Every structure is written in structure tokens, then in C-alpha cells.
Amino acid sequence: MRKKVDERKGQKSVRDLKIGERGVICCLNDPEMGLKLLEMGCIPGTEVKLNSRAPLGDPITIIVNDYTLSLRLDEAQTILLKP
Amino acid sequence: MTIVTIQPQEVQTERPVAPQSISKVALIGNPNSGKSSLFNQLTGLNQKVGNFPGVTVDKKTGYCQLSPTHKVQIIDLPGTYSLYPKSLDERVIIDLLYDPESRHFPDLVVVTADASNLKRNLLLYTQLADLKIPTVLALNMVDVAEQEGIKIDVPALHRELGVPIIPMNARKGIGVAALKIIMSQQLEAPKTRFYDIPEALKPAVQSIRSQFNLKNDYQALHYAHQCKSLKFLSEGDKAWLESLLSTLDFHSNAQQADEIIARYARINTLLLDVMRVERVDKDEKFSNRLDQVLTHKVFGYLIFFIILFLIFQAIFAWASYPMELIDVGITGLNGLIQQSFDGPLVDLLTEGIIAGLGGVLVFVPQIAILFAFIAILEETGYMARVTFMMDRIMRKFGLNGKSIVPLISGVACAVPAIMSARTIENWKDRMITIFVTPLMSCSARIPVYTILIALVVPEKYYFGFMNLQGLVLMALYLIGFLAAIFSALLLKTILKARERSYFIMEFPVYKMPRWKNVGITIVEKCKAFVFEAGKVIVAISVILWVLASYGPGDNFEQARQQAIAEAKVKNLTPQQTENKIASYQLESSYAGLIGHTIEPAIRPLGYDWKIGIALLTSFAAREVFVGTISTIYSIGEEENVSTIKEKLLSEKDANGDPFFTPARGFSLMIFYLFAMQCVSTLAIVRRETKSWTWPLAQLLYMSGLAYVMAFITYHIFK
Numbered sequence: 001m002r003k004k005v006d007e008r009k010g011q012k013s014v015r016d017l018k019i020g021e022r023g024v025i026c027c028l029n030d031p032e033m034g035l036k037l038l039e040m041g042c043i044p045g046t047e048v049k050l051n052s053r054a055p056l057g058d059p060i061t062i063i064v065n066d067y068t069l070s071l072r073l074d075e076a077q078t079i080l081l082k083p
Numbered sequence: 084m085t086i087v088t089i090q091p092q093e094v095q096t097e098r099p100v101a102p103q104s105i106s107k108v109a110l111i112g113n114p115n116s117g118k119s120s121l122f123n124q125l126t127g128l129n130q131k132v133g134n135f136p137g138v139t140v141d142k143k144t145g146y147c148q149l150s151p152t153h154k155v156q157i158i159d160l161p162g163t164y165s166l167y168p169k170s171l172d173e174r175v176i177i178d179l180l181y182d183p184e185s186r187h188f189p190d191l192v193v194v195t196a197d198a199s200n201l202k203r204n205l206l207l208y209t210q211l212a213d214l215k216i217p218t219v220l221a222l223n224m225v226d227v228a229e230q231e232g233i234k235i236d237v238p239a240l241h242r243e244l245g246v247p248i249i250p251m252n253a254r255k256g257i258g259v260a261a262l263k264i265i266m267s268q269q270l271e272a273p274k275t276r277f278y279d280i281p282e283a284l285k286p287a288v289q290s291i292r293s294q295f296n297l298k299n300d301y302q303a304l305h306y307a308h309q310c311k312s313l314k315f316l317s318e319g320d321k322a323w324l325e326s327l328l329s330t331l332d333f334h335s336n337a338q339q340a341d342e343i344i345a346r347y348a349r350i351n352t353l354l355l356d357v358m359r360v361e362r363v364d365k366d367e368k369f370s371n372r373l374d375q376v377l378t379h380k381v382f383g384y385l386i387f388f389i390i391l392f393l394i395f396q397a398i399f400a401w402a403s404y405p406m407e408l409i410d411v412g413i414t415g416l417n418g419l420i421q422q423s424f425d426g427p428l429v430d431l432l433t434e435g436i437i438a439g440l441g442g443v444l445v446f447v448p449q450i451a452i453l454f455a456f457i458a459i460l461e462e463t464g465y466m467a468r469v470t471f472m473m474d475r476i477m478r479k480f481g482l483n484g485k486s487i488v489p490l491i492s493g494v495a496c497a498v499p500a501i502m503s504a505r506t507i508e509n510w511k512d513r514m515i516t517i518f519v520t521p522l523m524s525c526s527a528r529i530p531v532y533t534i535l536i537a538l539v540v541p542e543k544y545y546f547g548f549m550n551l552q553g554l555v556l557m558a559l560y561l562i563g564f565l566a567a568i569f570s571a572l573l574l575k576t577i578l579k580a581r582e583r584s585y586f587i588m589e590f591p592v593y594k595m596p597r598w599k600n601v602g603i604t605i606v607e608k609c610k611a612f613v614f615e616a617g618k619v620i621v622a623i624s625v626i627l628w629v630l631a632s633y634g635p636g637d638n639f640e641q642a643r644q645q646a647i648a649e650a651k652v653k654n655l656t657p658q659q660t661e662n663k664i665a666s667y668q669l670e671s672s673y674a675g676l677i678g679h680t681i682e683p684a685i686r687p688l689g690y691d692w693k694i695g696i697a698l699l700t701s702f703a704a705r706e707v708f709v710g711t712i713s714t715i716y717s718i719g720e721e722e723n724v725s726t727i728k729e730k731l732l733s734e735k736d737a738n739g740d741p742f743f744t745p746a747r748g749f750s751l752m753i754f755y756l757f758a759m760q761c762v763s764t765l766a767i768v769r770r771e772t773k774s775w776t777w778p779l780a781q782l783l784y785m786s787g788l789a790y791v792m793a794f795i796t797y798h799i800f801k
Contacts, residue, residue, distance in 0.1 A: 033585070035169075035336060035340055035343070036169055036587050039165045039206065039343060040164060041203045044344070051371070052378065055384065057475070058475050059471055061590050065202055066231075067203070067590075068592075069588070069589060069590060070588055070589075071585075071586055072474070075585070
């Protein structure tokens with residue numbers, strides 16, 4: 001799994017967003033967790049916005065499909081964004 | 084938006100009415116979609132918590148009177164985002180929906196959907212519709228949606244979905260009457276299909292259908308996805324499915340992902356004509372502004388600790404009044420019975436059964452207060468923020484952001500604390516939390532600590548304000564907390580995860596709590612404790628009472644005669660004589676015998692048989708220690724701490740030196756800190772984990788730890 005992340009090092013993920021910054025989902029690179037994220041509405045092509053970070057930096061909340069979703073940084077890292 | 088829009092074609096009276104037998108209705112929906120509110124609206128207090136067979140998931144059922152002659156059974160299913168289960172709770176749903184032979188198989192499914200979040204909520208609906216089970220869509224929170232500027236064209240949505248749609252506000256009960264009318268109709272399965280199974284899979288789906296005699300393709304597809312986990316399939320069936328799938332290029336994950344994406348695409352087009360959004364952004368902004376304070380680096384934690392302090396205070400202080408009342412009531416009742424009747428059965432009734440019952444009821448105020456707070460925190464959406472703030476820290480120790488509430492509540496009482504671990508969805512995180520919570524020093528340990536500290540720690544002050552006794556007490560709490568944290572860490576490495584730990588969760592918008600739901604939660608938790616844990620507690624209390632009140636042969640009478648003879652020689656007052664008799668009788672009881680028997684085992688910790696008896700009786704509840712010690716050293720029950728202390732200090736060991744040395748005192752404190760000496764906790768752990776493995780493991784682990792730690796302590800201070 002980690003190897004896959006490294007391969008795509010160049011590509012930006014939700015983890016790299018700044019607060020208030022938006023991006024468009026390109027793909028999800030963890031097949032199992034991806035299913036959970038898809039169900040929650042993180043469909044490729046959807047816009048996401050980084051809403052807030054927990055006081056210790058992890059987890060974070062994002063806005064997707066007009067609702068707030070919280071997730072850990074490790075999970076956010078699997079949501080890759082379109083360049 | 085009009086509130087009651089029963090589509091005319093659904094209310095045609097010539098439709099056949101459902102048979103008058105009790106039909107089953109399953110409630111299903113996303114978490115936070117108002118499902119439990121609707122369940123409470125439909126069933127009121129007429130609900131029952133049972134088990135789904137074979138799993139540790141509570142099954143909530145209730146009855147609803149649709150019309151004077153028509154009653155239905157409602158089953159509340161765990162909240163889920165899709166029919167592909169991600170947790171053990173969610174697996175219950177597929178076991179129920181895919182097995183038409185099951186006696187729980189519903190005749191009708193009511194899907195709750197949050198109108199303010201319709202797109203995501205419809206995903207689950209479209210899956211259910213494809214299963215072709217008669218379905219009603221309860222479109223909840225239409226008021227919230229309107230406030231957010233979301234306009235839903237209900238007739239258009241009805242045309243698209245082809246099932247009755249009831250716009251409602253389950254919090255206020257609006258739309259419930261209309262839903263009941265629709266539920267009483269003979270409904271047909273939805274006709275619209277939302278997902279077309281890929282051509283490549285169709286032959287396989289067809290053979291699954293004919294093999295299992297299924298009514299539709301989508302269900303057959305689910306058999307393929309879930310072939311390993313469907314409980315009702317035989318091993319042969321599973322093997323057949325697997326061999327069928329191995330001939331195909333079937334990748335379950337990829338196929339599921341394709342399906343979800345296709346469904347969302349379908350929902351997006353469908354909603355184009357149905358939903359208009361005129362962004363008001365008011366509510367979300369309000370929630371976000373509140374979050375900036377409530378999850379702030381400094382204020383966030385500060386506010387959380389103030390709330391914890393309040394809960395803690397409430398459990399400690401407010402609960403003490405009703406608890407005292409229960410105590411006084413039980414004692415009064417016992418006195419009354421003992422005055423009016425006589426005989427050994429009366430003693431069994433009063434000191435065994437009623438006292439045991441009192442030991443159960445005395446926890447009810449604490450449970451009620453803790454769950455009032457927890458329900459309010461959950462209802463308002465604040466709990467999600469707590470989890471969010473604490474997750475990073477707790478995760479390091481194999482716990483979860485939500486573990487913080489059980490852990491802190493454990494300082495008051497482990498029983499409600501363990502019940503509150505329910506909110507942790509992840510199995511492993513929840514088990515670890517339940518396992519380590521009793522290590523937090525609960526309020527029952529306070530009387531034990533107080534008397535032992537008074538006994539062996541001098542009342543000294545450092546820097547004029549730091550009381551040494553206070554410092555020792557604080558150290559004991561700290562040791563308990565550290566023990567909990569490090570045991571969690573240990574368990575994290577031992578325990579295998581049953582499911583992946585996710586933190587992907589919806590961050591609910593802040594809402595006012597629904598008081599009816601809060602009330603129902605309190606009643607439900609108290610009932611669960613009294614009826615399920617209570618049985619075990621009363622049983623053990625009676626056994627312990629028998630052990631302490633009866634001895635083999637005529638030992639008891641001999642002890643009595645001996646005490647009276649000695650009292651005569653020493654010229655004791657009648658009260659002192661009574662105390663002496665009680666002490667001698669306890670020594671010659673079965674409990675005393677056991678105390679003598681285990682003495683060799685506890686001697687390395689510095690204890691003698693007298694403390695052995697106290698350890699044994701403390702098993703019912705730790706605070707019994709003080710009472711037992713008073714009896715065994717013939718101090719009498721009505722004495723206060725300082726006289727008990729003096730009497731104990733004058734106690735000599737075999738060599739004539741004081742028995743209660745600092746080494747013995749600290750060793751005992753440490754033993755009580757670690758040992759699992761609480762029947763109520765064991766009973767509640769059994770209830771919550773639905774197995775005896777966990778409470779037994781806890782008993783062994785904590786008592787073993789207590790033994791080792793007390794041994795080390797004794798030898799350090801000796």
C-alpha cells in the first residue's frame with residue numbers, strides 16, 4: 001500500500017490541502033478504504049474543501065457534497081486530487 | 084412545502100389491506116438521518132432491546148399500533164451508508180435482508196433519509212429498491228433542508244423513485260400519522276431499477292439466482308459479494324459460490340466501487356429535476372463558527388474539561404442524594420422486616436436478597452445521570468467534536484477518541500462508564516476501552532483508600548499547603564490512570580482487529596437535543612442494568628452472604644459461646660459483647676474458613692486471614708472492606724473513621740509489633756487499586772460483550788496484576 005503512495009508522490013492529495021482550499025477528487029488509491037469514501041460521497045470529479053484541522057493537526061474535516069466529513073490524515077492521503 | 088403529501092394512488096381504499104397478523108417493518112437509514120427519533124415516535128416506550136442471533140449487536144424492536152385493529156412490529160436496524168457492510172453492526176442488516184426464510188425477514192422497509200443531505204442518503208435507498216422489498220421513503224428533516232435553501236419537489240421525487248414518500252420531521256412527530264397510514268397499506272415492491280448489472284456478470288448472477296431460488300438479480304449479486312460472510316448459507320453453498328466465482332474475473336472491491344459510482348451518477352441525474360439548492364449557508368456557517376471555539380486548540384480542550392468536570396461532579400455529588408435515599412430505604416425496609424418476622428429465611432431475605440437488590444439499585448442514579456449527559460452530548464453533535472479532538476492522543480494507546488468518556492466516567496463508577504463505551508463503533512477499540520476502564524480508581528475505592536491512608540500516612544504538610552495524605556491519594560488515582568493506559572497499549576498489540584479502524588465519519592451539524600430521546604436512553608440504560616447485570620449481582624451477593632453467615636457444623640454456636648465466655652471474663656458491655664460475637668462468628672463462618680485457607684497465598688503480600696476475609700467479601704463491592712474489617716476486629720458498625728483507625732493501630736501481629744505497618748497499608752492500597760473486586764462491573768462487562776470470556780479475562784488480569792504489584796509494594800516498603 002505504502003509503495004503505491006510513493007509512486008504517486010508527485011500527486012496532491014486531500015492531506016496536502018490548506019484550510020479553505022478546494023480541490024477536485026481524481027481517484028482513491030486504497031481499494032478497501034476507497035469503498036467507504038465512495039459511499040460517503042467522495043466520488044471522482046466531486047469538489048472537496050478542507051474545512052478544519054483538529055487541535056493536534058489530525059484528524060481533519062472536509063466539506064464534500066455540502067456536508068462535513070471528518071477523517072484521519074492517513075485516510076485523507078488516499079484521496080488524490082486532480083492537478 | 085406541504086407536510087402531508089400522501090400520493091392519491093397510494094391511498095386508494097380498494098387496495099387489499101395487509102393481513103391482520105403482525106407484520107414486520109424494518110427501519111433502515113444513514114446514521115444521523117433521524118432513524119432513532121422515528122423509531123421512538125412510532126413505538127414510544129413500547130420497545131425491547133434483544134440480541135441479533137450470534138452477534139453482539141443489540142436488536143431494538145417495538146410495536147406500533149397503525150390503526151385500532153392493525154399492529155406491526157418495528158425492527159430498528161443499525162445505521163449504515165450502504166448495503167455493503169463495513170462493520171459487524173452493519174452485517175446484521177444483510178443477514179436480515181438476504182434471507183427470506185428468516186423469521187425476522189421484514190414485510191416492509193421504511194428508509195429514513197435526511198432531506199438536507201439527500202444525495203448521499205439516496206444511495207442506500209437505491210440499493211434497497213433494487214432488492215425489490217416493499218419500501219417507503221421517510222424524507223426526514225425537511226425543515227432543516229428548507230432552512231438551508233434546499234427545495235425538494237416531492238411529487239417529482241415520487242415519480243422518479245416509484246415508492247410512497249412521506250416528508251416528515253421525526254423530531255417533532257410531523258408526518259408520523261401519514262407514515263402510519265401508508266404503512267398500513269399493502270405495498271408493492273419498487274419497480275424502478277437503479278443499477279444495471281454488467282453483462283459480464285449476468286451468467287453468474289443467473290446461476291446464483293436459480294441455485295438459491297432468489298427473486299431478483301441484485302440479491303444474487305450480493306450473494307456473490309458476501310459469499311464468505313452470509314451466515315445463513317451452509318458450507319457447501321459457500322464452496323459452490325466460491326468455485327463459481329473463481330471461474331470468473333470477479334473482483335469484489337472493484338465491482339462494488341463501480342456500482343457505487345454508477346449509483347451516484349444515476350442519483351445526480353435524478354436529482355437534477357427534483358432538487359433545487361438556493362444556498363443560504365446559514366446553518367452550516369453557524370456550526371462552523373461554533374466549531375472554531377469548541378474545537379479550538381485551547382478553548383476546545385478547556386470547554387471539554389469543564390463539561391467533564393460537570394459530569395463528574397454530577398455523578399459524584401448529585402447522585403449521592405438519591406443513592407443515600409435508596410440506602411436508607413433498603414435499610415429501613417430490612418429493619419421493618421426483621422422487626423416483624425424472625426427466622427433464618429428472614430435473614431436470607433433481608434441481608435442476602437434485599438441487600439443485594441439494594442446493591443443493584445444504588446447504581447441507578449449514577450447511570451441515569453451519566454446517560455443523561457451522554458445522550459445530550461450525542462444528540463447535540465458535540466460528541467463527534469470530542470472524538471475529533473481526542474482521537475490523535477487516544478489512538479497512540481490503541482484507544483479511540485470516544486474512549487475518553489468511559490475512561491473519565493470510570494473515576495466515578497465503572498458500571499455506567501462501561502455501558503457508555505457503546506458509542507465506540509470499532510470492535511477492537513471498544514473492547515480495549517471496556518477492558519481497561521475498571522482500572523481507573525472508582526468512587527467505591529475511596530472509603531478503602533481513606534481508611535488505609537489515615538492508618539499509615541502521617542498527616543504532614545509540605546510548603547504549608549501540600550498535604551502528604553492528599554498527595555498519596557492523588558498518586559493512587561494517577562497510578563490507576565497509567566495502569567489503564569498501558570494496559571490498553573498492551574492489549575493493542577495482543578488483540579487482532581476484526582475490522583479496519585476508520586475515522587471516516589459524518590460531522591453532524593449542531594442541533595438542540597430531543598428530550599424524548601434523552602429520556603428514552605436513560606430509561607433503556609437503567610432497565611438494561613437492573614434486569615441484566617442485576618441478576619448476577621444479586622446472585623453473587625446472596626452467595627457471599629451465605630458464606631459469611633454460616634459455618635460448618637456447630638462452629639457458629641461454639642464461636643458464640645466462646646465470645647460470651649471471654650466477654651464475661653473481660654467484663655465487657657453488652658454492645659462490646661455483640662461485637663465480639665459477630666467477630667468470632669465471622670471467623671468460624673465459611674468465609675472465615677476460606678480466609679484461613681487462602682492465608683498462605685496472601686502471606687507474601689503481608690496479609691493474614693482477617694484481611695483474607697475482607698478481600699473475599701470485597702468481591703461483592705470494594706467498599707464492603709471497611710464494614711468487614713470493622714466486624715472482624717469487633718469494632719462495631721456505627722463507629723467512625725477515627726475510632727476504626729485507633730482500633731486498627733492497636734492491632735498487633737504475632738511478634739507483638741503493630742500489624743498495620745506502612746508496608747502492609749500500601750500493599751493493600753495497591754491491591755485494591757488493581758484488583759477486579761466488583762461483581763457489578765463483571766456483570767455489566769458480560770452484558771456489554773455478551774460473553775463470559777471478557778469478564779473472566781479481566782478478573783484474571785486485574786487480580787494477577789494486583790497480586791504482583793501488591794507483592795512488589797510490600798517488599799519495597801518492608
